[in-house]
Amino acid sequence: MKIKAYLKPQCGWSMGVRAIMDKYTLKYEDLDIINNREIYEEMVTKSGQPLSPCVEVNGVMLADVSGEEVENYFLTNKLVEESQSDTSVPTNSPCTDEEHEAMRNQASSNSPIRFF
Numbered sequence: 001m002k003i004k005a006y007l008k009p010q011c012g013w014s015m016g017v018r019a020i021m022d023k024y025t026l027k028y029e030d031l032d033i034i035n036n037r038e039i040y041e042e043m044v045t046k047s048g049q050p051l052s053p054c055v056e057v058n059g060v061m062l063a064d065v066s067g068e069e070v071e072n073y074f075l076t077n078k079l080v081e082e083s084q085s086d087t088s089v090p091t092n093s094p095c096t097d098e099e100h101e102a103m104r105n106q107a108s109s110n111s112p113i114r115f116f
Contacts, residue, residue, distance in 0.1 A: 001079060003028035006043035006054040009035070012095040016067030017053045019087035023071070024080045028055075067091030 007014035033040040051064035074080040
């Protein structure tokens, strides 16, 4: 399977997608849409919209999805066998207020994280 995941470095939704990839031991490209404008633009062009995460699986774009939705896609299309393994983070959860505040603080301290 060829998987490209367009993700933010720190984001509840993005961490949920990563957790599903780990749960099923899937190899994938983790593409940083925050620190690489070209990758963000590629995601928008391919998905037709600006929201993330987006996951491309064998050429099929899953736009603005949670880890739970990615897992459902894999299972429905028989791309993985069901696993009872737990994930280390929620797979269907936004960032907490604390995570948003940490991202704002990091951005204001001249770090490379930018929100487009």
